[in-house]
Amino acid sequence: xxxxxxxxxxxxxxxxxxxxxxxxxxxxxxxxxxxxxxxxxxxxxxxxxxxxxxxxxxxxxxxxxxxxxxxxxxxxxxxxxxxxxxxxxxxxxxxxxxxxxxxxxxxxxxxxxxxxxxxxxxxxxxxxxxxxxxxxxxxxxxxxxxxxxxxxxxxxxxxxxxxxxxxxxxxxxxxxxxxxxxxxxxxxxxxxxxxxxxxxxxxxxxxxxxxxxxxxxxxxxxxxxxxxxxxxxxxxxxxxxx
Amino acid sequence: xxxxxxxxxxxxxxxxxxxxxxxxxxxxxxxxxxxxxxxxxxxxxxxxxxxxxxxxxxxxxxxxxxxxxxxxxxxxxxxxxxxxxxxxxxxxxxxxxxxxxxxxxxxxxxxxxxxxxxxxxxxxxxxxxxxxxxxxxxxxxxxxxxxxxxxxxxxxxxxxxxxxxxxxxxxxxxxxxxxxxxxxxxxxxxxxxxxxxxxxxxxxxxxxxxxxxxxxxxxxxxxxxxxxxxxxxxxxxxxxxxxxxxxxxxxxxxxxxxxxxxxxxxxxxxxxxxxxxxxxx
Numbered sequence: 001x002x003x004x005x006x007x008x009x010x011x012x013x014x015x016x017x018x019x020x021x022x023x024x025x026x027x028x029x030x031x032x033x034x035x036x037x038x039x040x041x042x043x044x045x046x047x048x049x050x051x052x053x054x055x056x057x058x059x060x061x062x063x064x065x066x067x068x069x070x071x072x073x074x075x076x077x078x079x080x081x082x083x084x085x086x087x088x089x090x091x092x093x094x095x096x097x098x099x100x101x102x103x104x105x106x107x108x109x110x111x112x113x114x115x116x117x118x119x120x121x122x123x124x125x126x127x128x129x130x131x132x133x134x135x136x137x138x139x140x141x142x143x144x145x146x147x148x149x150x151x152x153x154x155x156x157x158x159x160x161x162x163x164x165x166x167x168x169x170x171x172x173x174x175x176x177x178x179x180x181x182x183x184x185x186x187x188x189x190x191x192x193x194x195x196x197x198x199x200x201x202x203x204x205x206x207x208x209x210x211x212x213x214x215x216x217x218x219x220x221x222x223x224x225x226x227x228x229x230x231x232x233x234x235x236x237x238x239x240x241x242x
Numbered sequence: 243x244x245x246x247x248x249x250x251x252x253x254x255x256x257x258x259x260x261x262x263x264x265x266x267x268x269x270x271x272x273x274x275x276x277x278x279x280x281x282x283x284x285x286x287x288x289x290x291x292x293x294x295x296x297x298x299x300x301x302x303x304x305x306x307x308x309x310x311x312x313x314x315x316x317x318x319x320x321x322x323x324x325x326x327x328x329x330x331x332x333x334x335x336x337x338x339x340x341x342x343x344x345x346x347x348x349x350x351x352x353x354x355x356x357x358x359x360x361x362x363x364x365x366x367x368x369x370x371x372x373x374x375x376x377x378x379x380x381x382x383x384x385x386x387x388x389x390x391x392x393x394x395x396x397x398x399x400x401x402x403x404x405x406x407x408x409x410x411x412x413x414x415x416x417x418x419x420x421x422x423x424x425x426x427x428x429x430x431x432x433x434x435x436x437x438x439x440x441x442x443x444x445x446x447x448x449x450x451x452x453x454x455x456x457x458x459x460x461x462x463x464x465x466x467x468x469x470x471x472x473x474x475x476x477x478x479x480x481x482x483x484x485x486x487x488x489x490x491x492x493x494x495x496x497x498x499x500x501x502x503x504x505x506x507x508x509x510x511x512x513x514x515x516x517x518x519x520x521x522x523x
Binding site for chain 2: 062079082088091103106
């Protein structure tokens with residue numbers, strides 16, 4: 001049995017009892033007992049190439065499991081904010097173009113009636129209204145990140161996935177971003193935070209999906225879902241402080 | 243001056259107007275598509291495709307098949323190879339290899355065959371008087387449709403290039419849109435090369451877009467600006483070709499390059515970010 005929808009309850013938006021995700025029949029990552037709850041912040045931690053992107057694709061339904069089941073709430077909307085370094089800064093774009101690109105790209109010929117109005121609430125919330133007519137490339141990393149986040153929030157997602165959102169941000173921008181994520185979580189938006197920054201994960205997340213790389217006996221990476229206390233304890237042990 | 247226009251320019255236009263109509267199509271299609279080619283970092287692919295079209299024509303000439311259908315088939319095959327290479331990420335070595343391979347093979351295949359060799363050389367340079375009426379209008383129509391599609395759907399193609407995941411979550415299928423973009427580019431290159439030669443097609447693809455990009459704030463401005471600059475470059479190139487008695491394609495390319503140098507110098511003087519010198523390049 002593959003992915004099924006509409007059979008989760010109790011505020012659970014996505015549940016994976018057990019599923020293997022991969023490409024072309026090749027297993028990349030195995031996930032067991034993983035769930036995303038409404039209003040929860042799930043951290044995703046692991047080395048590069050462990051399969052974080054594959055897992056996110058599996059959670060969001062972009063990738064069907066090779067084996068196992070993914071249960072998803074019916075009509076679930078995901079939004080994804082890519083890493084800041086993946087943004088194409090040489091493109092001639094204003095803040096409005098950048099924030100609205102995901103919203104307008106899904107429409108034929110890219111026309112969204114009242115694009116500014118649709119973006120307005122999230123732009124105000126993220127304090128970036130004054131950046132709409134600025135050249136996107138000339139903005140600071142924090143401003144760019146907030147504009148992209150505003151664009152993602154304008155799609156009114158149930159689950160918001162952020163890939164390394166605080167990478168390269170100064171202290172103030174980082175604090176602002178984490179506060180926003182906390183507020184969205186309190187408002188019922190589920191957040192998946194992909195990060196190498198353990199400080200962010202410890203500060204924000206309730207649970208961590210820890211990806212362990214595969215080995216000779218077990219070629220695919222596997223996901224261990226741990227509480228934040230266990231995560232902190234393991235990090236301290238690994239650093240030799242305990 | 244007016245006398246000279248009546249005596250030299252008007253008779254020339256009467257002779258080569260199909261070539262000018264086809265070049266107008268290349269200006270519209272190439273200008274618009276060129277902006278996306280540069281922004282999506284597919285310049286090397288766009289450079290390789292005309293050489294592949296010439297190779298296809300050379301294959302046709304060598305084996306006695308009609309050159310244009312053979313060029314379409316060979317280009318389609320190579321684009322399929324490139325498309326599968328994109329998934330395997332081996333495209334970085336594949337495209338330059340195809341470029342140099344096509345350049346060499348297209349000449350080797352027709353070596354020592356006088357007429358065929360001339361035809362292949364004409365595909366590189368273009369022959370101003372060789373474009374017929376039907377070919378001119380077909381080129382204008384195909385190029386205009388491709389240019390307008392590129393202009394209308396720029397958000398999709400840029401989003402897919404930047405973040406396929408976001409595009410997928412927005413309901414798009416990146417692989418299909420990537421194929422469609424390659425098909426548009428392929429159509430512009432095949433039709434343009436067979437009518438006007440590779441130099442004209444490449445000039446229209448790269449130069450107008452590179453000229454306008456440092457000066458615009460938004461992509462639609464860049465697309466419209468590139469089309470306008472391409473048409474102006476064509477007009478300037480036409481004048482140069484008459485005054486210097488040289489082929490239209492070389493004149494257009496030279497004129498475009500001169501404007502590009504001026505544009506980059508002015509951008510540097512006014513501290514505008516150049517597309518060539520940005521950190522992302």
